[in-house]
Amino acid sequence: MSSAPLLEVRGLNAWYGESHVLHGVDLDIREGETVTLLGRNGAGKTTTLRAIMGILRRREGVIRLCGKDLLSLPLHKVAQTGIGYVPEERGIFASLSVSENLILPPTVSDSGMSVEEIYKLFPNLHERRSSQGTKLSGGEQQMLAIARVLRTGAKIILLDEPTEGLAPVIVQRIGDVLMALKERGMTILLVEQNFRFARKVADRFYLMEDGRMVNSFPGHELDARMDELHEVLGV
Ligand SMILES: Nc1ncnc2c1ncn2[C@@H]1O[C@H](COP(=O)(O)OP(=O)(O)OP(=O)(O)O)[C@@H](O)[C@H]1O
Numbered sequence: 001m002s003s004a005p006l007l008e009v010r011g012l013n014a015w016y017g018e019s020h021v022l023h024g025v026d027l028d029i030r031e032g033e034t035v036t037l038l039g040r041n042g043a044g045k046t047t048t049l050r051a052i053m054g055i056l057r058r059r060e061g062v063i064r065l066c067g068k069d070l071l072s073l074p075l076h077k078v079a080q081t082g083i084g085y086v087p088e089e090r091g092i093f094a095s096l097s098v099s100e101n102l103i104l105p106p107t108v109s110d111s112g113m114s115v116e117e118i119y120k121l122f123p124n125l126h127e128r129r130s131s132q133g134t135k136l137s138g139g140e141q142q143m144l145a146i147a148r149v150l151r152t153g154a155k156i157i158l159l160d161e162p163t164e165g166l167a168p169v170i171v172q173r174i175g176d177v178l179m180a181l182k183e184r185g186m187t188i189l190l191v192e193q194n195f196r197f198a199r200k201v202a203d204r205f206y207l208m209e210d211g212r213m214v215n216s217f218p219g220h221e222l223d224a225r226m227d228e229l230h231e232v233l234g235v
Pocket residue numbers: 016019021039040041042043044045046047048
């Protein structure tokens with residue numbers, strides 16, 4: 001680990017009201033890396049993403065992006081630092097068309113993808129460009145949610161279970177998109193329960209249990225650790 005991490009999380013504690021959910025989470029993601037968070041339901045994966053983004057406000061510890069402190073920033077300033085978030089519920093504008101959803105996101109850097117580039121990466125969004133958000137399939141909504149973040153020029157994208165509830169052929173399509181983003185040098189933090197999908201894209205895994213990171217290992221060790229993972233994940 002020579003270069004400084006792009007995203008650095010140290011000793012992160014977070015609370016929902018009085019409920020203490022994250023207990024000293026440490027996480028490092030280097031530029032261009034794809035890192036996947038594993039853990040059983042309730043382990044704190046979504047909470048980690050929400051705490052990094054500042055949606056969950058009661059936090060203590062260190063969160064830095066390119067060395068810049070995120071913890072003290074107001075919510076609306078966090079995305080402007082170049083960190084994009086695709087929540088599990090996707091967060092697209094249901095009443096707007098695909099093309100309107102793509103035009104709306106504010107830009108955080110010049111490196112954001114143009115609408116033309118987006119349509120090249122997601123030909124199905126081009127076909128559906130005039131369709132309203134509510135009329136899209138789950139897979140199309142997921143792709144639109146990812147595309148919206150790519151428009152902004154974010155350096156790192158946080159994805160919460162992008163394959164959940166989607167048909168295998170769509171899961172594969174999303175995998176192809178993430179591989180294309182990796183090739184472009186995008187840094188990705190992924191929460192994912194689908195091993196087959198995660199194996200394809202992840203350079204490194206973190207394992208969470210009860211609001212703590214309990215292990216981290218490189219992607220190629222996934223198969224050798226399957227028994228241990230099944231035990232911790234209860235799957
Ligand atoms: N809005 C909330 N208010 C209070 N507690 C919450 C809230 N959201 C989550 N929690 C609690 O925080 C803990 C971590 O939940 P979190 O959603 O981060 O887990 P997860 O690992 O993402 O699992 P899942 O796959 O179920 O989303 C759980 O104990 C959960 O019950």
